[in-house]
Amino acid sequence: MSDAYYLQLTEQLRTLIDQNAALWEGKLPAERSLAERFATTRVTLRQALSQLEGEGLIHRSNRRGWFISPARLVYDPTRDAGFNDYVRAQGRQPRTAVLKLESRAHPPAARALGLPDDQPFQHIRRRRYVDDRAVLVESLWVVPERAPELLDIYSGQSLWGLLRERWGHYLANRSIRMVSEALSPMDAEELFVAPGTAGLNINRAILDDQQRPIEFDEEHWLHDSLCISVELSGQR
Amino acid sequence: MSDAYYLQLTEQLRTLIDQNAALWEGKLPAERSLAERFATTRVTLRQALSQLEGEGLIHRSNRRGWFISPARLVYDPTRDAGFNDYVRAQGRQPRTAVLKLESRAHPPAARALGLPDDQPFQHIRRRRYVDDRAVLVESLWVVPERAPELLDIYSGQSLWGLLRERWGHYLANRSIRMVSEALSPMDAEELFVAPGTAGLNINRAILDDQQRPIEFDEEHWLHDSLCISVELSGQR
DNA sequence: CCGGCTGATTGGTATAGACCAGAAGTCTGC
DNA sequence: GCAGACTTCTGGTCTATACCAATCAGCCGG
Numbered sequence: 001m002s003d004a005y006y007l008q009l010t011e012q013l014r015t016l017i018d019q020n021a022a023l024w025e026g027k028l029p030a031e032r033s034l035a036e037r038f039a040t041t042r043v044t045l046r047q048a049l050s051q052l053e054g055e056g057l058i059h060r061s062n063r064r065g066w067f068i069s070p071a072r073l074v075y076d077p078t079r080d081a082g083f084n085d086y087v088r089a090q091g092r093q094p095r096t097a098v099l100k101l102e103s104r105a106h107p108p109a110a111r112a113l114g115l116p117d118d119q120p121f122q123h124i125r126r127r128r129y130v131d132d133r134a135v136l137v138e139s140l141w142v143v144p145e146r147a148p149e150l151l152d153i154y155s156g157q158s159l160w161g162l163l164r165e166r167w168g169h170y171l172a173n174r175s176i177r178m179v180s181e182a183l184s185p186m187d188a189e190e191l192f193v194a195p196g197t198a199g200l201n202i203n204r205a206i207l208d209d210q211q212r213p214i215e216f217d218e219e220h221w222l223h224d225s226l227c228i229s230v231e232l233s234g235q236r
Numbered sequence: 237m238s239d240a241y242y243l244q245l246t247e248q249l250r251t252l253i254d255q256n257a258a259l260w261e262g263k264l265p266a267e268r269s270l271a272e273r274f275a276t277t278r279v280t281l282r283q284a285l286s287q288l289e290g291e292g293l294i295h296r297s298n299r300r301g302w303f304i305s306p307a308r309l310v311y312d313p314t315r316d317a318g319f320n321d322y323v324r325a326q327g328r329q330p331r332t333a334v335l336k337l338e339s340r341a342h343p344p345a346a347r348a349l350g351l352p353d354d355q356p357f358q359h360i361r362r363r364r365y366v367d368d369r370a371v372l373v374e375s376l377w378v379v380p381e382r383a384p385e386l387l388d389i390y391s392g393q394s395l396w397g398l399l400r401e402r403w404g405h406y407l408a409n410r411s412i413r414m415v416s417e418a419l420s421p422m423d424a425e426e427l428f429v430a431p432g433t434a435g436l437n438i439n440r441a442i443l444d445d446q447q448r449p450i451e452f453d454e455e456h457w458l459h460d461s462l463c464i465s466v467e468l469s470g471q472r
Numbered sequence: 473c474c475g476g477c478t479g480a481t482t483g484g485t486a487t488a489g490a491c492c493a494g495a496a497g498t499c500t501g502c
Numbered sequence: 503g504c505a506g507a508c509t510t511c512t513g514g515t516c517t518a519t520a521c522c523a524a525t526c527a528g529c530c531g532g
Binding site: 004005006040041043044047062063064065 | 514515516517518519523524525526
């Protein structure tokens, strides 16, 4: 083949990874040793590794090295199953870390919910893990009137569960938006990856059955960690 | 700031692009001249450009240079509005090129529709443009019994329109899957971009109201050209 | 046995330069 | 005036090397 060398390298690495995944326990050898093995430079090697990263086969943890990516989590953003539930349903181990609890305004959330820019929200920021890999950070912006004292009682459980059980909210209308992105320096740092790593941004605006705004939700996922799946029946 | 230089460069380029977008008519100056202007190497400059590419601000056309990306197309994969309709509804100009018409088996489509691997399909491959930029290629795999003579009469119009009007098919059940990807060499070539360019893969399996398989649909989008949007009402 | 220090390793960043093939622009000859 | 040949420019790829800062493993002392 007359392809570029880094593309050949990509294929060789792909098979090499397949064969040695178990042996290496998920972590690839050092870039320098791989570059030496294929008689090339780190620059070219990294170009090949980046290809595989784009495919979602491997990923890197900032300054720690390259790792083989686990299977993607299947996720249906139109359903309101909690994160913990569907992660466990796929035989994986979920975990959540709460990063921030505060009260403040957030114009993008306000606009998405049709509220004035200075509308205060209860802000919950959390990081979610699957099998001890951080796969997303998210910010939840809850309208205070809908869930008083939320910030005092919240400690990492399912927010939608709380809204339903404690305040009886019926999450009837959702408008969902998904865009590919490059993770901002802040999001990247919270996910332990390099700034600019490919991500997927999922936003949801949620209203109740009387069109009253309840909550706005901003998720930043690592691009290789999920597979979005939606099942629909009936003409739309 | 003590950030890496390429990150500072990214910001400088961002404002430079904002200011000169009109002047440059959408095309950035040559890499060499940009590198000189910022007193750095092409390698470092390209690192910064790649950041902006990841954000979807700019993109490149293979060997032709860097271009400012137009606004993303808003797309709802759960609705069956035709491509031409929703592109025009957003004030843009759609175009379609048919790349291939053939009849053959395709195991992935067969599996998604619950048919045997050797099931033959009518295969339509087409490239779609928005305002003269190729933004996706797709393969449609139609079950022959549902649409006899499709390959003889098809010439670029809306497939779902045809299925509905000519064969009276009611596209009742869809199972949709979205995954980020790196474009394969073939897909990349058909979209005039470099292999490995970030893309979004959207697959749809479509059954009628009696659960009979009709069609399987594989779309490969440039990652920066769309914004997926879904509106739902009612509990799910 | 545990915790903090330390040095080797490794990924992240950057420089400088080179060659090739495709694209674009120019020139030429009919 | 136009088609085709030629030249230049430009992005794509690659080499070789270097330094920094974060990580990690191992050592040392309490």
